[in-house]
Amino acid sequence: MMRVISAGVALATLLAAMPAAAQDDNGDGGKSRGRDRKVAIAPYIELSQVLTADVQSGDVLTYSSAAAGVDASVETRRVSVNLSARYEHQFAWDKNSGDADVVTGLANAQVRVARGLSLDAGGIATRSRNDIRGAAPVFFGNDRDNVSNVYSGYVGPTLTTGSGPIAINAAYRFAYTKVTEPGPTGVAPGSPRLDYFDDSKTQIATASVGFKSGTVAPFGLTASGGWTRDDQSQLGNRFDDLYGRVDAVMPLSANIAVVGGVGYEKLTSSARDPLLDSAGVPVTDSRGRFVTDPNSPRRIAYQTDGIYWDAGVVWRPSPRTALEAHVGRRYGSWSYTGSLSYAPTRSVGVQVGVYDTVETFGSQLQRSLRGLPAQFTATRDLLAQQFSGCTFGTTGGSAAGACMNSVFQSVSTATYRSRGVDAVVSLTRGSSTLGFGAGYSNRKFYAPNSPGVVIIGTSDESYYAQLFYSTSIGQHTSFNADLFANYFDSGLAPGIYSLGATGSVSRSFGRLGTTVSLGAYTFSQKGQEDQTTAQALLGARYQF
Template sequence: MKRLIVTGAALAAVMAAAPASAQRARITPYIDASQVVAADLNGGDVLTYSTIGAGIDASVQSRRVEVQVSYRYEHRFDYQNKLNNDHTHSGLATVKAKVAPGFSIEAGGIATRTRSDIRGDVQTSNVGNFSNSAQVFSGYIGPNVATHLGPMFVNGAYRFGYTKVEAPGQTGVAPGQPRLDNYDDSKVHVATASVGVKSGTVLPVGITASGAYTREDAGQLDQRFEGKYGRGDVVLPVAQGLAVAGGVGYEQIKITQRDPLRDTAGNPVVDGAGRFKTDPNSPRRIAYDLDGVFWDAGVIWRPSRRTFLEARVGRRYGSMSYTGSLSYQASPGSGIQIGVYDTVQTFGQQLNGQLATLPTALASTTDPFGNQFSGCVYGTTGAAAGGCMNGVFASAATSAYRARGVTAVAVAGRGGTRFGIGGGWARRDFIAPAGGTAFTTNGTSDTSIYAQLFASTDVGPNGALQGSILGSYYNSDIPGNDGIYGWGANTAYTHRFGRLGATLSAGVFGFEREGQSSASAQALLGLRYGF
């Protein structure tokens, strides 16, 4: 499948070569079968169906290679009631390979489901007939260089990313609301470079010069994103582990696209997948054209090897901007990560960027209801707690946007027991060409608030008990939209009989908004055989 080629070749090559030099390697392909029951608690039908799946769990840890892959394909067989979605892909892969001193290659990929329309239903489970949900595939690959020239450090990186979203079914958006476009695909190239000296080597202050170039071409309306910037930064130590920092730069961002083809009534013409058709005679419209200076200043605090804090405030994109990060490793298996971000980007860019920040050692979860890769992802070490994908998957937006938000993840583990908690807030201010006779997202915004809790523990030598609770809120200022709450909880017990494992899981999921609510109780009994 060409949409998985971005990372497939790299993953296969690395995993084929890695076990020979690996200190730890585990590669387990498997097949499974399940029986699923979903009961509509609002007085609807009881849906029963069977599934057959196949997948692979793999982990390679060595001096030079770190790989973690978890992927599963599921096909569903209905009985009386027709299933809207008869198959799903679910998986996450991260790879880091040190090819030579100072030279490495990184790759990653994800297959999961995303909300299609920010105004539509909330699908907190992939069981049964879900709406406002589309299959998404995304991956990236690229080299990194980190070396020294005398007292100077020199860093460089390139990343190619690809994102594909399949056409959604029904979204649950009320009739009469403006039609939004459906995301198709995008290809993005990102190149970065920096050079500088650390404080105390040549000068009392540290100096860094850096730059970046981004180019993205999207399938929808021939959209093009081109951004480039250069900046200089100075770091001045003021006390043990404490420094003040400041930077100034110059950037150019230009986003353009063509118009949708319109019918005689002025409405956009859509294809069989519900996507706007591009008007081949349309000139290229400018959605965003930024050209100017930006700056920021703040503090860097590193009191120990286990704690790092950076907070900055400045002016960028025509208004004040706030960014920062905090990481704290309480123990080898426990830690906290918090990030505050502000950037102009797109759905494809943000998804690729989030993937690149995930750790290569991820906590294994038994979530047969299939939402473990579209929410918070937890690491197994305190030094890399994980990250949350909820803000990205709020909806697969086709327009570019200014993304601002905060995300936080904390993990704790001791022996066979692990806990994880994550949450955050995200806001997207959309950027699109203004004018014309049809609705435009330009100037509109949406907000997401989310929280998630995960826990697992070993039960005897062959059993494991896991559970999760999640909640979310989505709102958009598009006229006629009401905020919507999503919630869910599930638990699963797995018992292993050698290569065969049996899982019993139960959960309840739903959403609420003004004038509408939905709730579903779900249960699953499954068997998995690992080779």
């Protein structure tokens, strides 16, 4: 409960600071307040009634919720803030279910301190699956099976400057991530226990200096370096990655260039042993997390120290299209990365990314969070995934959106090599928005060869797709729909399929609005009974 209160206090502080920052951003005491300034802050309170029906058993459960939240957008010469935040208390009507506090939200902010220097911050609060072998709920309402609350935020400066043709860039981010323990995971009895993530502190620093082709020389050249440090409270997990590299770009024509880079990287991941009982089983605390053996030495989970390289091609036939593909050697094997960005109009956007990196849950979450669009669509459909799936931009174009599914397919304390592809398409026409996201993710886990640690050397993978549609029906009515499908395979248990669909209609009567939502989802795993659930929500919102 204290964590929820802390999150609420942090959000309230941010909201209190926004109007003042927006008013003073021009340094004239607000005299130019009407110019280059867009501020929209919409706080609200909401009451809802939710009914849940288990199709297999016929059980019908219901709960009530009271919520307070805010949707805000601030755009001025010096301040940019986009925020959707919500605190909800759920009142259970069934004796087998308890009350719950839920915080969901997504935020990003930038304050331009001086020319070329800004302070950036962002955060996310959502709910996620925890154990990839277990239950796969799609609606994260009052269902706590294998569900954890995830809170994460970052802050740090960004510098963009230079002299003549020389460009200099640098950035630093400090991030904190907290994950609560899940409810019953639904994993088969007798299965080995996986450790539960607690919290981590992540530091990321990057810097580069270089020049474009055709300025100093016919080719472009950039020297860059970076450092990532992730410290987890669980088993003293420590991830330390330091690299430096040089990249060259040689244009072959007005639209095509070849690129290549070579670098040096030193990466070490380590942890301590769990404390074992007399039977050789890891000891857990009251929240199900491993207890660290105080006499354990630090053991290496993964280590690389040496040269890596990649080469590729860049194709930019127009300002609206960019394609980049790389192949190289890294982490002791072949590595493939790339990206595609296509924005034929301001209302249509396509983004595809292929990635390959060794990271932790905390560092992957931060990488994905910074890749989300600055202006995003916040859905009124409370039965759907709230920021744990795909998030779509509000304007299409080059900010089509991004998917967080690869991050939230499960939560792990181990270091892993993450490889996959994400694709997002966003289309905006008048008051209608259509978004489609899909992807594939594979993770290979690295952990010390310690007694009781079973995840070492295993892999998991997931496939996912989501379709989102939103439109206005007349002046006061809107309709939202979400379809999503997922497949999870842990390598430790049979694969799990999950499907879900939601739809909602909202009607406004001035400051008062009502919402009706319907949804259904199912997940299936070999050897276990399928679970199919239908839900309905009736809510009323008052916007101040």
